[in-house]
Amino acid sequence: MILQLPPDIFTAIEEIRVRHGRPLILGLNHKDAFLHRQGGLADRPSQAYVVSDDDLRRTTQLISNSSIYALEEELKNGYITLAGGHRVGITGKVVTEKGGVKTMKYISGINIRVSRQVLGAADGVIKHLLSPKGMVYHTMLISPPRCGKTTLLRDIVRQLSNGIPSLGFGGINVGVVDERSEIAGCYQGVPQLDVGIRTDVLDACPKAAGMMMLLRSMSPGLIATDEIGRSEDVAAVEEVLNAGIKVLTTAHGSSIEELKRRPALSRLLSLGLIERYVILGRSRGVGTVEQVIDGISRRTLEGLRGVKRC
Structure with missing residues (x-):
């Protein structure tokens, strides 16, 4: 039917x-x-x-x-x-x-x-996740359920892994900890979705353990994972940050202020190490980028409210 x-x-x-x-x-x-x-x-x-x-x-x-x-x-x-x-x-x-x-x-x-890959979902924000010197910013995607954060995360990973010629970005090694098998959609350990040519995936692996495994063995330039929230996840993110590895992650919520009310995430936010916050919503449909916020100044970057759907 x-x-x-x-x-x-x-x-x-x-x-x-x-x-x-x-x-x-x-x-x-x-x-x-x-x-x-x-x-x-x-x-x-x-x-x-x-x-x-x-x-x-x-x-x-x-x-x-x-x-x-x-x-x-x-x-x-x-x-x-x-x-x-x-x-x-x-x-x-x-x-x-x-x-x-x-x-x-x-x-x-x-x-x-239902999981759907949307190639190009990150086109509207990817340039704001790279510094003028071509370095990736530590980034957190914030979104309520069913607003496209995993779709956006996946496409950011794909683009950073493949490289972005239009921005002069050559691509980096990306390690993905896919605890719930949603980012890469692995089957028998092999990604079924396009996560890029320089991406290594730990499928069905707990986030905290997986981040440490990638850090020690795969020499990633960036580690990506979905939906941090537990204290052990945040501790692992801190280890990655202190090792000089870039971080891309997501969190359930509708604003930075909401995340501050959660003890584990409050600690991470208080460190001031996240350089970009991307707020997703549904004001123009699933995957609307409502805001991109500079993590240091907390200034909303111009021209981004509601410009892209995943």
Whole structure:
């Protein structure tokens, strides 16, 4: 039924929410929509296709290659990542052991987050992430959920890795710690998305450990990772900064002030080492660059509000 939707709707799908006994809901890039039980979109929940037990069972088999037990490590985090970087969130009965999450069973809800690579997503901001001498600025992308920060991060990595002839930038070695397999979309360790010719990826690796591994072994000019927030992540970022390696990372939030209220990130921000903050939103659709802020002066760079969509 989803494949039969008109192309303009199909390409706008960001999420597919499959909940037992409830309407199937599509998260589009501008609104949520119900899938009509006869095909197409429905105006009301009463017209929508209702998810059956068989739908959930078959979907679970497909995303796990009929071996949900082989994915126990991923289920501890509440999601499975598919080849291509698509992330599947899962809810149901949680099984605990020794105070921690062991696995999940009796799955009752699935949220498929569709990953799409947008080559050129960073075109509008990349020049502001390079100094006049061609050095990369330490950069943090700040964004609420579903505003395109991973898409933008991926394209920044690609461009810095390949080089940017128009800016006289020759390219650098980039190390990516892809804890949730969303940045590079690795399958059996090999990136399925274009992250550049000089990029090395640690797939499904915890961020803090991965940053140290890359620092010690791969001689990166820049280390990139997604969604820092824990104290150990911030400590690893500090190590990378102190080693003279450039950092590119993201954080959940809508402003610098909001991040300051989170103890771990507050410490990182207080060091004054982040040189560029890119604030994303949805004022002109997913991936709108709302502001680029100089991390030292906290001045908003001119002409950038709402200029680029990822």
